[in-house]
Amino acid sequence: MRDHAPSMLPSLDLRGTAVWQALAVAGFLLIAVTLGGSSVGGVPSNAVLQIAAVIAIAATFARANPTPRATGERHLLILAGLFGALIVVQLIPLPPAVWSALPGRRIVVEGFTALGLPLPWMPLSLAPEKTVQSGLSLLAPVAIIVMLGAFKRPVARAAVLALIVLMVLSVLLGVAQVAGNEHLYFYEFTNGGSAVGFFANSNHFATLMCLTLPLAAGLVARWRSASDGAGGASRVFAAAVLLAVVLLGLLGVTMTKSVAGVALALLALSGSAAIVLSGLPRGLRLGFLGGVVVVVIVAAVVAFNSGIGDLTTTDISSSDLSRTAMWRSTAQAIGDFGTAGAGFGSFPQVFHLFENPERVSAVFANHAHNDLLEFVLEAGIPGLLVLGAFLIWFAVRVGAVWLIDRQRDPLAQGASIAALIILLHSLADYPLRTGTIAALFGLCLALLARDPAGRAADEAPAAAQPGRHLSA
Template structure:
């Protein structure tokens, strides 16, 4: 079930709204995986590691609470409901009991969309190490398949039958995704994943010749980013490239080299962030659809609906009220292209609290992974992967696809594992390769 879930998510979960049947199948498989985990409890779900799990469960709970019907005396007095009330008045409909969310179907979809990430998180926390290594290899292999498909899509033109979704970036390489930026995300995060996979394989007694595999993998990833024409992908790839040194070469005890590795990754993250934000003065498609315009209007909507929000997933319903009627075209905004703002619009103050709590957990856990007295390449790569995805969320919405969601959930689970594994030194003198130590 584990491999089936990941393969299905990476092959069929490349769209946030399109591919309804594929996403439904992935969510059902995720529900089965979660149910199986509930009846096979282990110590991996006890104590501090389970905090991130509770955060994901709380996010699902927030969506469910927003679906509860409220009497008209309450929901009509909530901020941001003026247009809904006026619409009902003009239609001659009395305001009766209605859900908190202005888009109940979309809110339910947002709750269900978290299932694959929760299932992947549990797998990352509980699966045997060899299975995690195999999953890293699976992600790398599917990235390469996706790039090959993307190159063929671009070579066969705008009318290519190889595009999997009706609404997609035709003319660009998208692979198994609907959005070329999300293929770029997968390519960028595959660089640290492939590096950790090779480190872990060598820890199992493999030869140094396995490192020859890293060169074509990285070239494939960079080629994929180039053919997506994603500026964000180029910045994120910089983080992946810098992480190769940190994951494969840094050894505990070499404090100067370790400090250099951390500073190099931090500089790469900062540089990529500058590139991401500086590059987004252009459009997301259509007049008045530039990201800066989307963000400004989304901030206005957030202010009007504060502090409770309009319902998770309700952006596409709420945003049109903030558009300029004189510049509206047949191009519509389905997302804010900043997932933090979009989540804040839908979830209000409760969503902000959850995001801050996750940021605290992520920073504390990341520092713990890189400063631990023992080494775990899989966990180190997981911190880089999550950093890449979280950074891309500033200008896009990769986590709204099941494909990126399962990778992100898996990496969070690996970061939260209660055990760390020492990887071998370059000269093979480290004999602790298979020893598990409590962190």
């Protein structure tokens, strides 16, 4: 077989079924990014995403070996199963003597008593329909985890490349929105005048920008590694891709007018630098560090010009309901419901019971803007146990991919930074309540769970045979 001339485009090593697997993952990400941008205003589009997730899971089990190849992947699926089981338990009808004795149910009992009605059988969840929707929202991230766990290893790099393309399209859409094209906002309740892309909320658009940066850095580092056989031209191309993604990501964050987005961009750039700087030429290292300085300056300018005295308000412009006020009321609700939880998705129904009547306004709190507090309120102690197990798994995997030589993988390192960005933003917002960010969180966890040894074995045949391949 004749040798091929070196290509400027780094190889993805996609052959045979891997090509179709990569297209399947890219197609699913396309659906997730374009249709999963709202937690409440996009019910029909989220339903399409969930149907696509069911099809993806079923097709993976039918045509690929769905058995996880790494311990981290198996543990991740077990955690997802525990979370799903917790949701099912919340939907099981309970006899009156049981549910009425649960914390926080006194007001429900008083309602039936005032109406002169006997207490019926009821589930633990105070909002069963919303709890079902919460369970369905698990389908998108689980679909990504199952696909990347079963498909050939190079498909993961193709998935990140697809995400970069979708991020570029989102930025272009955001530019058009800021330019005054009001018909390009896809949701009724949105941040008009700011870039939101395919989202309803500009903060979630900023999350997409920030999480893409370290994933792009990980992809570039993989392209640059000797195992990929990247030549000098392809290394230059990879560095150019990263620079373009960084500039577009910073442009997107700036257009959101999101203070949290600017702060997360600093984390994204710092993590990206840690991944790629070690192998870059001195000139490119200086250029990347210069980009960090630019972001710091932009952050200072945005914060100075925002006119905000309290950076914890729900919106960067104005709001009658601050995050701190919502957190206090949510903490009070946890005191009443926290042991057993109020049920996933029940926050809007529960929160208004703890609002100060003298401060109630037209602003409606659909989420606590702190997913940790909201999760504790809705899931109670059982949910905290599952969350604690996940955080232990996450910490172990992050430590492994950064500190253990044989576990180091630039793509997994980028995924760890991206997942951390999502988790940190969840302390002041609710990005994981959107189908898009939930699916991308699943992508990050799937990359983080992979076994580098298994990856190397899976890619060895491709590296040994210099035949035809798909480049990108």
